[in-house]
Amino acid sequence: MRVPPFELERFQSVHEHQVEINLTESGVEPLEAGELLGPDAAAALLGQPLAYTQSNGTPELRAAVANTFPGATEEHVLVANGGAEANFVACWRLIEPGDEVVVMQPNYGQVQGLAEGFGALTRPWPLREERAVPTPRWTPDVDELRTLVTDRTKLVAICNPNNPTGARLTEAEVAAVCEVAEKHGAWVLSDEIYRGAEHDGVETPSVWGRTERAIVTGGLSKAYGLPGLRIGWAVSARGTVTDLWSRRDYTTIAPSALSDRLARHALTPARRTALLERTRRMIAGNLPIVGAWLEAHAGDLAWVPPEAGAIGFVRYGHDIGSTALADRLRQTAGVLIVPGDHFGFDGYLRIGYGGRAASLREGLARLDRVLAAVPRTAAAPAGA
Ligand SMILES: Cc1ncc(COP(=O)(O)O)c(C=O)c1O
Known part of the structure; x- marks a missing residue:
């Protein structure tokens, strides 16, 4: 490859x-680690065995992630080493040579590059910079998406909120992406790693739960200010999560035990x-x-x-x-x-x-x- x-x-x-x-x-x-933990939890961390931990993430961590997606349980969650590994195993699972992959642009380049590497034909779905006042916006054109997605499309990849523009799709736009993909039996891979960092505090609509063929990726690196933990996740239907987990056996096996523990701490509701x-x-x-x-x-x-x-x-x-x-x-x-x-x-x-x-x-x-x-x-x- x-x-x-x-x-x-x-x-x-x-x-x-x-x-x-x-x-x-x-x-x-x-x-800083001490800022996240406070003195008591920091002292307790020293007792953490530096062992292999549950390879798909501890049940507690998966449950904490699931809590942020209505209706999800720990079985819908795979913990990975960063959002990057979650994206990697998702692409590896889904993309075969000759597939067509529709990718929102501009975008973080990982899915585009992997799709090319796995032998897919990529088609850009552009956000357009609308400068008109009073509401300038990087706007998606759902009608254009309808023309790009066909029965040959394996996957529609979006980044929402978007890197690099900081734009966010509306509820209607997210619903439309899923509807268009579903009509053609395509998957939706939605990188939602900036979700939670909305300036107005209104959480970005997720693709989670809208179609069986949706995979959400995310993690602690952006909205939570914890990139050094290297904790990310994929959230999807149970069978898909099981498939992704088996792919991780070939990549990094498990998250670091320290990071899993710190991530559990970070995701308790109040923290x-x-x-x-x-x-x-x-x-x-x-x-x-x-x-x-x-x-x-x-x-x-x-x-x-x-x-x-x-x-x-x-x-x-x-x-x-x-x-x-x-x-x-x-x-x-x-x-x-x-x-x-x-x-x-x-x-x-x-x-x-x-x-x-x-x-x-x-x-x-x-x-x-x-x-x-x-x-x-x-x-x-x-x-x-
Ligand atoms: C959209 C997007 N997804 C994934 C990643 C990688 O995240 P992580 O550092 O958690 O692996 C980044 C990092 O910049 C990103 O911008």
């Missing part, structure tokens, strides 16, 4: 721990609420920094305001490709930002604003200085 390079992850893997200011993170500033509130608070604190910066550059830079997560997709009107701009910014200013090229959208930058406010301000100021030396293109981005 030959997979295309996963440019976004490669770029972060190589550079993110070398640069001074990292604005590529899509989650919020991670918690879960507190973690999601922390995330929203951090986003609410930093979003105005980016907003003010964009206002100061109206005509040069613009975005459709994100609805969820700590990322936004910024259009720029300067005469430089996004990869060249990101490289220049890294090399000359020590700031890492994801180029739109990594999503197939040149002329954009994905800015992560979930980190420390001072770093965000400084990173944006350095970006200003780099951009100031680049000529403007004739067509400036219309403001959102």
Whole structure:
């Protein structure tokens, strides 16, 4: 199997721990272990045997995840090492050479790359950037989806809320995706790892429970601020979860026992609420920094305001490709930002604003200085 390079992850893997200011993170500033646990639970953690743990996740952890999906039980949940492993086993289970896979775009590149690697033909389902005020939005076109999905389609893959735009589908749109897929016997793989990080606190509608052929993936890395635990999950019908579990026997076997324990702690109802509130608070604190910066550059830079997560997709009107701009910014200013090229959208930058406010301000100021030396293109981005 030959997979295309996963440019976004490669770029972060190589550079993110070398640069001074990292604005590529899509989650919020991670918690420290002691902050998550408190002193008593931290002391108790030292007694955790460093054994293999239940390979599909402890029943308690699976039940805690199931609690966040109405009607689900622990048998509907597979725990994985990050949302990334959940996506991997789902794609591995579903995609055969020659299949057609419809993928929302722009998108986190994992499913697209794996589908290509597994020999599928991929078809983009674009979100379109509608800039019209009063409600600019990255809008899905369900009618277009109806033309893309056929009896040859194996899978429709969406990311909701979306990386990199922070857009979220409505209840009617999620229902329509499932209805279109079901009509053609296709699966829906919905990466919902940013669910819970909605700025207005209104949870994104899930595909869970809408069709037998739906798989939801998610995890603790984004909305919960716990990426270092490497805890993710897949939620689906019992038989599908059993299939996915058997695939994990070939990948990493089990989650780390420490992580499973910490994840159980994080997902007790009161702590879960507190973690999601922390995330929203951090986003609410930093979003105005980016907003003010964009206002100061109206005509040069613009975005459709994100609805969820700590990322936004910024259009720029300067005469430089996004990869060249990101490289220049890294090399000359020590700031890492994801180029739109990594999503197939040149002329954009994905800015992560979930980190420390001072770093965000400084990173944006350095970006200003780099951009100031680049000529403007004739067509400036219309403001959102
Ligand atoms: C949409 C999406 N899915 C999955 C992942 C990977 O998540 P994890 O770190 O939990 O493996 C990411 C990470 O950026 C993501 O943005």
